[in-house]
Amino acid sequence: MIFKAILNGSSPSVAAQAEELNGFIRKHLSSGDNIGSTIVFYAKKEAKNALLGLVPTESVKLVRVARYQPENILEALQTVENAEKTHLYLFPSGFAGSEIAVRWACRMKGSSLVQVKQIECSGAQLIARKTVYANHVLGTFKLTQKPYCISLAKGSADRQAITIRDKRIVTEHDLTGLQKDRFIKHSNWIPTETTQDLEAATFLIVGGRGMHSKENTQRLKKIADALGAAFGVSRPVAMSAWTPLHRMIGVSGAMTKPEVCIAAGVSGAAAFYAGIEKSKTIVAINTDIRAPIIKAADVAIIDDYKAVMAELAKIVLC
Numbered sequence: 001m002i003f004k005a006i007l008n009g010s011s012p013s014v015a016a017q018a019e020e021l022n023g024f025i026r027k028h029l030s031s032g033d034n035i036g037s038t039i040v041f042y043a044k045k046e047a048k049n050a051l052l053g054l055v056p057t058e059s060v061k062l063v064r065v066a067r068y069q070p071e072n073i074l075e076a077l078q079t080v081e082n083a084e085k086t087h088l089y090l091f092p093s094g095f096a097g098s099e100i101a102v103r104w105a106c107r108m109k110g111s112s113l114v115q116v117k118q119i120e121c122s123g124a125q126l127i128a129r130k131t132v133y134a135n136h137v138l139g140t141f142k143l144t145q146k147p148y149c150i151s152l153a154k155g156s157a158d159r160q161a162i163t164i165r166d167k168r169i170v171t172e173h174d175l176t177g178l179q180k181d182r183f184i185k186h187s188n189w190i191p192t193e194t195t196q197d198l199e200a201a202t203f204l205i206v207g208g209r210g211m212h213s214k215e216n217t218q219r220l221k222k223i224a225d226a227l228g229a230a231f232g233v234s235r236p237v238a239m240s241a242w243t244p245l246h247r248m249i250g251v252s253g254a255m256t257k258p259e260v261c262i263a264a265g266v267s268g269a270a271a272f273y274a275g276i277e278k279s280k281t282i283v284a285i286n287t288d289i290r291a292p293i294i295k296a297a298d299v300a301i302i303d304d305y306k307a308v309m310a311e312l313a314k315i316v317l318c
Helices: 015-026 047-050 070-080 095-107 215-228 236-241 292-296 306-317
Strands: 002-008 037-040 059-064 088-091 111-116 118-122 125-132 135-141 148-152 167-176 203-207 230-233 261-264 281-288 298-300
Touching: 002 015, 002 095, 015 088, 015 118, 015 148, 037 047, 037 070, 059 070, 070 095, 070 167, 088 095, 088 215, 095 111, 095 148, 111 125, 111 135, 125 148, 203 215, 215 230, 215 306, 230 236, 261 306, 281 292, 281 306
Parallel strands: 002 037, 002 088, 037 059, 059 167, 088 148, 111 148, 203 230, 203 261, 261 281, 281 298
Antiparallel strands: 118 125, 125 135
């Protein structure tokens, strides 16, 4: 099968995207029958050399565009690609990857599936699996119309560091003049508040709806900071604007695998648990003995999280 991985070289998380795609390729497309290459879209000329070091395949197309915006990317893909010769396109996880995957499949009259966890190549079709029904069931889908365009689910494969190759087959395309998003008159990139990389954290404290307020959320974050832990939250906390959205854990946020994860006041819904299930040790603190997180945890403490975390801070910081 001939496949192509697509990288958003303008994203601050491009290194994580590359490692995610590399892990997926090694897991599902490493056999000799599969031939892969990578297309990297980027805007800043000075970023080119650094991006080459992130490519998970030997062959790469570097495509410079005015900015990474769906209309520009779709037009650029159509300019540099011969979709008839490509069977499978792999797009990174996240909203941007899923949007381009679906729209590209529509343009190429192919088939698409987003947030894919596993694939199997079988003759003239592709078998893909993703979680459905609020992440309670792993559904199996058969894609029969090429090209197959899929975006990855977060955590679909362990991130694999890129092996730097001495030789690469590189072609370059400057399509900065091919600008289809002319409805945008002015643009400016404003980065969000920076925080510790949750996906790389070895010690993680996560607060849930049981914190009840923004003030309690801020107190728990202070304890996490004092203990040297990364701080994340469940979806209800992020949606209540008690913290910035980038602290959200789960299928809509970060997929983590720390040595120790303390879940405080978290019920443990399936969509959240997917973000911490690879933790080596999960400690759950909850007043509800029937909460799903209690059954899933390695250590369960049935108590008010505030009292437990305050006592833990005293012991560790004394």
